[in-house]
Amino acid sequence: MTDAKLSHLKLSFPEADESSLLELLISCDGSLPTAESILFESFPNAKRRKINNHSKQSNSGVAKSSNTTNVNKPVYLYSKEDIETTVPYSTIHYDFLPKELADSLLETLIKDKKGFQPQEFYLFGNKCVSNHMSKVYGSSTSDELYYNGKKYKSRDRYSDSMKMTQLLIEDQVNKELKERPSLPFQSDIPWRGDLAVSNRFNSKSNNLDWHSDRMTYIGPHCVIASFTIGATRDFRIRKQYNDPNSKFNTMYAIPLPHNTLFIMHAGFQEEYKHCIPATTEFTPHEISGTIRMNLTYRHYLPKFQENLPMCSRCGNQMDLRRSFKDPKTRGRYIWVCTGGYLGKECNGFHYADFTKKCLYTDDVEECSRWISREDKEALQCFRESLMNK
Numbered sequence: 001m002t003d004a005k006l007s008h009l010k011l012s013f014p015e016a017d018e019s020s021l022l023e024l025l026i027s028c029d030g031s032l033p034t035a036e037s038i039l040f041e042s043f044p045n046a047k048r049r050k051i052n053n054h055s056k057q058s059n060s061g062v063a064k065s066s067n068t069t070n071v072n073k074p075v076y077l078y079s080k081e082d083i084e085t086t087v088p089y090s091t092i093h094y095d096f097l098p099k100e101l102a103d104s105l106l107e108t109l110i111k112d113k114k115g116f117q118p119q120e121f122y123l124f125g126n127k128c129v130s131n132h133m134s135k136v137y138g139s140s141t142s143d144e145l146y147y148n149g150k151k152y153k154s155r156d157r158y159s160d161s162m163k164m165t166q167l168l169i170e171d172q173v174n175k176e177l178k179e180r181p182s183l184p185f186q187s188d189i190p191w192r193g194d195l196a197v198s199n200r201f202n203s204k205s206n207n208l209d210w211h212s213d214r215m216t217y218i219g220p221h222c223v224i225a226s227f228t229i230g231a232t233r234d235f236r237i238r239k240q241y242n243d244p245n246s247k248f249n250t251m252y253a254i255p256l257p258h259n260t261l262f263i264m265h266a267g268f269q270e271e272y273k274h275c276i277p278a279t280t281e282f283t284p285h286e287i288s289g290t291i292r293m294n295l296t297y298r299h300y301l302p303k304f305q306e307n308l309p310m311c312s313r314c315g316n317q318m319d320l321r322r323s324f325k326d327p328k329t330r331g332r333y334i335w336v337c338t339g340g341y342l343g344k345e346c347n348g349f350h351y352a353d354f355t356k357k358c359l360y361t362d363d364v365e366e367c368s369r370w371i372s373r374e375d376k377e378a379l380q381c382f383r384e385s386l387m388n389k
Helices: 002-012 018-027 032-042 080-086 099-111 160-179 302-306 376-387
Strands: 055-057 063-065 090-093 120-123 126-129 133-138 145-147 150-152 195-201 208-211 224-230 233-239 251-256 260-264 272-276 292-298 318-322 333-337 349-352
Touching: 080 090, 099 160, 099 224, 099 292, 160 224, 160 260, 160 292, 251 260
Parallel strands: none
Antiparallel strands: 055 063, 090 260, 120 126, 133 195, 145 150, 195 292, 208 272, 224 260, 224 292, 233 251, 233 272, 318 333, 333 349
16 A cells, blocks of 8 residues: 555655655654645646545445546545445555565566467457466366457466465455355365466556456356555456446546455455556566566356366357346346357357256246446345235
C-alpha cells in the first residue's frame, strides 16, 4: 500500500526524492491527500492526480462513482480496508512473501524465456493475438489438461521458488476459506494451487483486456490466487453487468506493487471482470525494470476434469460460463462450445446442472443458478418469476 502511494506521489512530484516523500507520508500518518496538499505548496505547477477523483462513499462504505463527465474514470482504491469492502469477493496481502523469496521468484521468471508466447483466439470469426506473453506451469508435468480451449499435454514444472510460493499461498487461501462463509456451489475440498498461469508484461504498452477467468476446470464459485511481482501496474475491476442507478458501471483501479497477493474468492469471477490496462504511469522495479509478471494459481477440480462436457456437434470441449446481461436470466450457469474461440463456427449449448454427474441438462428448470445478494435487480426479477408461476 505504501509503495502504491509513493508511486502516485512520484508521478506528480518527480522533483522530490523518494526518501523525502516517504518521510512526508509517515509524518501525515499515511494520508495521501494531506501529503499532496503540502507538496502542492512547494510545487504549485505539479500535475494534479487526485485519488478517488470521481467517487463517493455509500452508506455501506463501498466507493461509488459520482462521475458526470462522458469519460468513465476509475475509482482508485489504496487501502486493504477500502479494497476488501468495495470488492467483497476479494482479499489482498502486501509484502506477502519474505523479500528474498519474492526477489528470487522474480529473477527465475525473468530468466525463463522458453515457452512464453501470446495467446491466440478468435472473436466473431476474426483471429486475435494478445500483446502480452503467457505460459502455463504446474506441480506435475504428466497430466493432460485444457486451458482456454487448448489441450496441453505437458507443461513446465514449478521451480523451487514457485513451489514454495504455492505452498505459502495454499496455507493463506485455506486459512481464509475457514473464516469466510461458503457459497452454494463452492468446492469443500482443500484448495490447491497445482496449476499456475504466468502473464508477462514487458513494457507499459502491454495489456490484458477485460475478462473473467474461465471456470471450466475449476468450477463455479472458484478461488484464484494472483501473485504479482516486478513493476507496479494497475489492476482494474468492474461489475459484469451495468448498474441501473449509475451513468457508468463503476470501474475500480488497484495498484499492485511487487510481492502482492490478490485472492479472487468465490463469487469474484461470476460478479466481476478485470484487466491490466496499457499505461504511461507505473513504478519500475529495481530487478525487473518495466517488466511486470504475475502467477495465477488455480485448483483444477477432479469432478470437472473427469466429467467435462464435450460438444456433440463438433467434438470440442465446452466452457462453463454464467449468464449476466439480462437480469431475468442472470445467474444461470451454461455450457457453450469453445469452437468459436478456436476459429470453428459452432453453437453447441447446454444448461449447467451441478447436481448431475454429467454436469449438464437441456431443461432450463433444472439449470443451476446463483444470484448475488447485492444484485437487487436480478433478485427482483427472480421473485417476480416465482410469483407468476
